[in-house]
Amino acid sequence: MSVTDRLSIQLYTLRTLEDLDLILDTVADAGYRYVETVGSHLDKAAEVRAKLDARGLKASSSHVSMAALREKPEAIVEACRTLGLTHLYMPAVPPEERDMAADGWRALGKKLGQIAERFQAQGIRLGYHNHHWELKPKDGAKTALELIFDAAGSSPLAWQVDVAWLVRGDADPKEWIERYRNKVTAAHVKDIAPAGQNEDQDGWADVGSGVLNWRDLWRVCREAGAEWMVVEHDKPSDPAKTARASFDFLRSIEG
Numbered sequence: 001m002s003v004t005d006r007l008s009i010q011l012y013t014l015r016t017l018e019d020l021d022l023i024l025d026t027v028a029d030a031g032y033r034y035v036e037t038v039g040s041h042l043d044k045a046a047e048v049r050a051k052l053d054a055r056g057l058k059a060s061s062s063h064v065s066m067a068a069l070r071e072k073p074e075a076i077v078e079a080c081r082t083l084g085l086t087h088l089y090m091p092a093v094p095p096e097e098r099d100m101a102a103d104g105w106r107a108l109g110k111k112l113g114q115i116a117e118r119f120q121a122q123g124i125r126l127g128y129h130n131h132h133w134e135l136k137p138k139d140g141a142k143t144a145l146e147l148i149f150d151a152a153g154s155s156p157l158a159w160q161v162d163v164a165w166l167v168r169g170d171a172d173p174k175e176w177i178e179r180y181r182n183k184v185t186a187a188h189v190k191d192i193a194p195a196g197q198n199e200d201q202d203g204w205a206d207v208g209s210g211v212l213n214w215r216d217l218w219r220v221c222r223e224a225g226a227e228w229m230v231v232e233h234d235k236p237s238d239p240a241k242t243a244r245a246s247f248d249f250l251r252s253i254e255g
Helices: 011-017 020-030 045-054 064-071 074-083 102-120 144-153 164-168 173-179 213-224 239-251
Strands: 007-010 036-039 057-065 087-090 125-129 137-139 158-162 184-189 230-232
Touching: 007 011, 007 057, 007 087, 007 164, 007 239, 011 020, 011 036, 011 239, 020 045, 020 164, 020 239, 036 158, 036 230, 045 057, 045 074, 057 074, 057 158, 057 230, 064 074, 064 102, 074 102, 087 158, 102 125, 102 137, 137 144, 158 164, 158 173, 164 173, 173 213, 213 230, 213 239, 230 239
Parallel strands: 007 036, 007 230, 036 057, 057 087, 087 125, 125 158, 158 184, 184 230
Antiparallel strands: none
């Protein structure tokens, strides 16, 4: 299997281009065949599907807000069917909740686990996507991320590993991936610029031009069970260049 067969790109990376047609043209021109949509795309799934089809693109997965999961689960399931995807990830809690105490994270994990059970019955795997704030200790040494997974219990709640955010949170990504390898279904492939560089991009870098060893990390994520490897850059200065450079680097790691 080719690296590019499992490669997608999170469309949030190209949000500053604003126009979805231009965004999809840009990722298709860069070589991608799969995209990870954002929550708002689920609200217009038929229109987005038509635009993807017109360019020979497919949706690998999507992000979806907690509010949407709570308020309109049936509509989300229908949107996933329209887009032809079976992997869904809750990307973040709202900013005001990111410092909440242990009980808040436990409640989140329990609720996500319950929703994951319901979605699994519809053929959709729901997962959580981390940043660095979930690595703060909340209950003794236990981090928020551990509390989420503990509270989700034996539910099918999955994990989309954002490797670079783990590193930003001073965690060893390999250690965490190994620990929760039974939950890993996707990974975000992003890179961190050398210290002092790309400050206008919040210190992120095009994949392959930063400090992370993605030749090694790709293998680690895939062996842990990541079905989709999703390129992301949170604040690129030139989204088209980032999409292209990241694709070209990742294509070069084959073999």
